Amino acid sequence: MKKIDLHLHTKPSQYSDSAFVFSLPKLKEYVEKLAIDCIAVTNHNLFDLAQFNQISAELGITVLPGIEINLEKGHLLLISENAELEDFETKCNQVESLITSESEFITIQKLKEIFIDLSRYLLIPHYDKTPIIRPEIIEQLKPHITSGEVTSAKKFKYCLKDTNSLVPVLFSDLRFTEHMTVFSPRQTFIDIDDTSLRAIKTCLIDKHKVFLHHTEGHRFFQIFENGQKLSTGLNVILGERSSGKTYTLKTIAAMYDNVKHIKQFELLETDEEKDKKKFDELLTTKQSSVSEQFLKEFKEVVEDVATIDRKENEKRIESFLTSLLKVAVEEEKKDVYSKCTLFNESKFIETGNETLKQLVEATELLIENTQYRTIIDSHISKKVLQELIVDLMKKYEEVQEKNLKVRWLNSLVVNIQKELQSSTASEHIKDVDFYTILLENEKLKKFENITTQIKKEKVIEQTDVRRFKIVASTKRFTGAQELKNKSGIQQTAFSIAFPQYDSPTQFLDELKKMERIPETEYYKYFVDVSYRILNEFDAEISGGERSEFNLLDRIQNAHHFDLLLVDEPESSFDNLFLKNEVNEQIRQISKTVPVIVVTHNNTVGASIKPDYIVYTKKDIVSGKAVYKIYSGNPADPILKTIDGEEINNYNIMLDCLEAGDSAYVERKQSYDILKN
Amino acid sequence: MIQPTLNENNRMIYLKIENGKGHFFKEPDQWIEIDQIGKEDLLTLLDKAISDDFEMAEFDTDLLQNKAHQIIYKHLYQKFNELNENKNRFKDESEQLYKSAIEKYTEAIQNDGNV
Helix, strand or coil, X not given: CEEEEEEEECCCCCCCCCCCCECHHHHHHHHHHXXXXXXXXXXXXXXXXXXXXXXXXXXXXXXXXXXXXXXXXXXXXXXXXXXXXXXXXXXXXXXXXHCCCCCCCECHHHHXXXXXXXXXXXXXXXXXXXXXXXXXXXXXXXXXXXXXXXXXXXXXXXXXXXXXXCEEEECCXXXXXXXXXXXXXXXXXXXXXXXXXXXXXXXXXXXXXXXXXCCCECCEEECCCCCCEEECCEEEEEECCCCCHHHHHHHHHHHCCCEEEECXXXXXXXXXXXXXXXXXXXXXXXXHHHHHHHHHHHHHHHHHHCCCCHHHXXXXXXXXXXXXXXXXXXXXXXXXXXXXXHHHCCCCCCCCCHHXXXXXXXXXXXXXXXXXXXXXHHHCCHHHHHHHHHHHHHHHXXXXXXXXXXXXXXXXXXXXXXXXXXXXXXXXXXXXXXXXXXXXXXXXXXXXXXXXXXXXXXXXXXXEECCEEEEEEEECCCCHHHHHHHHCCCCCCCCCXXXXXXXXXXXXXXXXXXXXXXXXXXXXXXXXXXXXXXXXXXXXXXXXXXXXXXXXXXXXXXXXXXXXXXXXXXXXXXXXXXXXXXXXXXXXXXXXXXXXXXXXXXXXXXXXXXXXXXXXXXXXXXXXXXXXXXXXXXXXXXXXXXXCCEEEHHHHHHHHHHCCHXXXXXXXXXXXXXXX | CCCCCECCCCCEEEEEEECCEEEEEECCCEEEEHHHCCHHHHHHHHHHHCCCCXXXXXXXXXXXXXXHHHHHHHHHHHHHHHHHCCXXXXXXXXXXXXXXXXXXXXXXXXXXXXX
């Protein structure tokens, strides 16, 4: 078994790195401390032969020449045999000359032109790691690509399980500088005897030959540079107060990028009222999609009716009627201009073609759909549909042509009317578009109706989260202050708008007068959506239950992370909840995400059935605190440090979880007495 | 039956000036004074104007003394003249959206027909 790290940096590239000064001694320390058998030097878009030779001479392990190339918007490691280095350098120089900014990349075509025979190299794309090489690019580079780089033990395990994934590899991607203090334990173990490129390539086509740990396969991964391992499942850290448990968690949290850390007491309530408000706000934000979804259609309605200018419409009708009456009275006095038919001619109204457009789209869907082809074909032939769509499109064009014509004519008529009207004192009939005005009035009536309906308070959605229920209900606004809170805008008063709240059209008119409210948000002020969490008895949850919900919610969300750290969950909860809910949830999530739980509590520590136990201990050696980590499987009688120091597991469990052997026995006796 | 007057090129005239007044030809067989023209008449005239066979007698204020007729005739004459340069504009513009789709499906119908 060999431990390899084929992705590390020794020289900053001008365009892809922040500047750093490479330290060869640090690289040497890294290789020795983590017992690495083979590395590849993979700088961004460059290869420095002189530096490479220096590194090779100094390290005494296999050092392979490589380059990390910006390829098609992703990154690709290209690693060569340790031979014909001048030729490799020339090729890498070509890459370097082509990439002159961070966003530039070379194409597959260019890659092939430069490196000619890709089968001579080991190609490893960023796979579950940004910036990724897209699947279609990987496909085009097959068979030269068999493995892909990932960023965590979780992703590594996922790729191994997924039959369609490439062979995963985990590398450090470190930049070695003088002042670095910790080394990332991200390396891959591979089942080979020698570290030649050929042997590594052969290995990286087989998922059974890559491992996270040299003896434990994928069940374990190395967490600290001293070789300390942890389970890729569920780990429990035990230890007395101030023995370094929280410190250990913090160190891990700092070492990894994508970690969910649920801190001690984080979920404990301090100020109930404040806490409830914060919780309600959080819930509202998290659930806002429910409200968005519920109000989606209403939003469209409001946006549409908001464009209606009722006052203007009324004015137009009035001016039409006034002018009509005047024209009638002046009928006898008509002159040569006002006698012209066009003098009082109304405008053409264009024909709406939205329905036709929708029909064309629907027919197109029927023609193009492949999923339900058989059903469609069994009722109507494609030919008929094609004839239909052509007819519809032609009709659309006809309507469109007519509309263009009437638009052209309207402008002609308006010009003639203007000139005729300016030549006479006779009154002319003011133009009014009754159709649009009537349509708008109908829309407003519908809007009033919909608003009345939507304001009726009711439950709109109910989601179960374990024993809790999130209930979303609509709620009427009860005052101007609530509207203001909803807007989140400081200098806005709803005191004029709110009295109109029960007359939707007038209320909308008032909202339209408020400059600070964007048109797209009017819909939010008609009805509010509130969220409540109920327990299994349909009662509002208590403060304690709120914390429980918080914890479960956070554990569930940890799916998106590479590592979940939970520090003393018992600080906030009772044993029954820990056993029934928390333990089960943690166990469940540990099947996909490595979990580390720090605890003193026997319900968590003992009943959770961990995969691995870690015991932290503080010793004072010559007046100085020395922190030790013992670990082992739960069933092991002995826990060991990396240096081989041993401690009795049974004693640890009783000391940490039951306050010692005598307390345990005493407690057991008390329970027995009660029982009998 | 009254026919629209033909000009020297045998093309049909739809707007003319007679007795100091403008007239337009309303199908099937009427010459009507231009102050009586309404919007539907305009639409019919427009359809004629974008066909090839459409001519107008030149706008001439000496011949056309009626002031109201002058206003209407002038506007019609100008606009229809402008249109003459780009008769296909309405058709072209309206065919933009579905042009390729109609070609595609028409071709498909024909191919299916051949099978």
